Amino acid sequence: ALGGGAVLDAVGYACATFHRGMRLIRIPSTVLAQNDAGIGVKNGINAFGQKNLLGAFYPACAVINDFQLLTTLAHRDRIAGLAEAVKVALIKDRAFFEWMEREADALAHFDHPASRYAIRRCAELHLGHITGAGDPFERGNGRPLDYGHWAAHKLENLSQHRLRHGEAVAVGMALDGLYANALGLLSDADSERVISLLLRLGFNLCPPELSLKDAHGRSRVLLGLEEFRQHLGGQLSIPMLSCIGTSVDLHEIDDALMEQALLRLVSQRAPLTLGEGCAQ
Numbered sequence: 299a300l301g302g303g304a305v306l307d308a309v310g311y312a313c314a315t316f317h318r319g320m321r322l323i324r325i326p327s328t329v330l331a332q333n334d335a336g337i338g339v340k341n342g343i344n345a346f347g348q349k350n351l352l353g354a355f356y357p358a359c360a361v362i363n364d365f366q367l368l369t370t371l372a373h374r375d376r377i378a379g380l381a382e383a384v385k386v387a388l389i390k391d392r393a394f395f396e397w398m399e400r401e402a403d404a405l406a407h408f409d410h411p412a413s414r415y416a417i418r419r420c421a422e423l424h425l426g427h428i429t430g431a432g433d434p435f436e437r438g439n440g441r442p443l444d445y446g447h448w449a450a451h452k453l454e455n456l457s458q459h460r461l462r463h464g465e466a467v468a469v470g471m472a473l474d475g476l477y478a479n480a481l482g483l484l485s486d487a488d489s490e491r492v493i494s495l496l497l498r499l500g501f502n503l504c505p506p507e508l509s510l511k512d513a514h515g516r517s518r519v520l521l522g523l524e525e526f527r528q529h530l531g532g533q534l535s536i537p538m539l540s541c542i543g544t545s546v547d548l549h550e551i552d553d554a555l556m557e558q559a560l561l562r563l564v565s566q567r568a569p570l571t572l573g574e575g576c577a578q
């Protein structure tokens with residue numbers, strides 16, 4: 299399978315089912331595919347209006363990351379994949395996060411040495427988690443690698459996939475950072491650093507989908523929490539940051555507080571340290 303995350307997922311799923319499984323070699327061709335999707339054991343396709351509804355856990359027998367493939371990528375796709383590097387740094391590796399802060403300008407310009415290191419470190423951390431955390435097939439509820447993903451999956455869907463996965467993950471991480479801050483779990487300084495790094499890398503943290511309401515006036519993004527609970531099989535488990543580099547699982551989310559976090563992200567009151575508002 300040679301391609302971005304979408305192609306790898308579809309081909310991986312086909313490989314898992316055809317003749318009850320055939321050998322798979324992945325050659326990821328986007329930043330996100332090289333640092334995350336191509337490394338993992340999950341393969342999924344969207345069906346019946348739901349993200350990753352059909353799929354299989356199916357490891358590849360080899361993954362070949364060739365940086366040269368990334369030189370033809372659109373700028374947008376060079377940046378989108380960095381969201382997963384920020385994610386894994388936030389939940390596992392404070393030093394990597396601090397390195398990304400120092401190299402933010404180089405990463406935003408896709409300078410090769412910095413980008414190459416970010417992809418490699420992100421891939422290593424993903425691989426380390428899958429092979430070393432004792433739950434490669436996600437039997438348990440705790441999924442730190444899903445940081446920022448409950449909102450991201452909903453946003454991708456609401457945008458009818460206008461938003462790239464990484465772009466949606468960046469928004470989801472900012473939202474959950476503000477929620478953890480409102481809860482008193484994450485300090486003001488750390489939540490501002492999360493948002494500041496995402497902005498410096500070039501992410502738009504206020505896509506119009508954040509403001510969509512249903513017929514009852516409820517935020518459509520927040521309805522994603524209930525969908526995520528169902529996806530987990532009943533008990534909610536959402537990774538949240540207690541500080542940069544460490545996550546904890548929360549099993550309850552205060553809807554009113556999450557709505558406040560959402561409003562803070564959408565409104566000018568968010569601590570957007572670069573002086574940028576949230577104009578859409």
Ligand SMILES: NC(=O)c1ccc[n+]([C@@H]2O[C@H](COP(=O)([O-])OP(=O)(O)OC[C@H]3O[C@@H](n4cnc5c(N)ncnc54)[C@H](O)[C@@H]3O)[C@@H](O)[C@H]2O)c1
Nearest residue numbers: 302303304305327328330331335338340341367370371463
């Ligand atoms: N299975 C997993 O563990 C896992 C993990 C993360 C993300 N994903 C999935 O991966 C998908 C996102 O992956 P993505 O960000 O790679 O997006 P993508 O696969 O949609 O690719 C983005 C764009 O880049 C183009 N492209 C790919 N390689 C290129 C190259 N070398 N040069 C120029 N253009 C190129 C593609 O045609 C596409 O238009 C989402 O569907 C997401 O759910 C899966």
Ligand SMILES: [Zn+2]
Nearest residue numbers: 382447463467
């Ligand atoms: Zn992801």
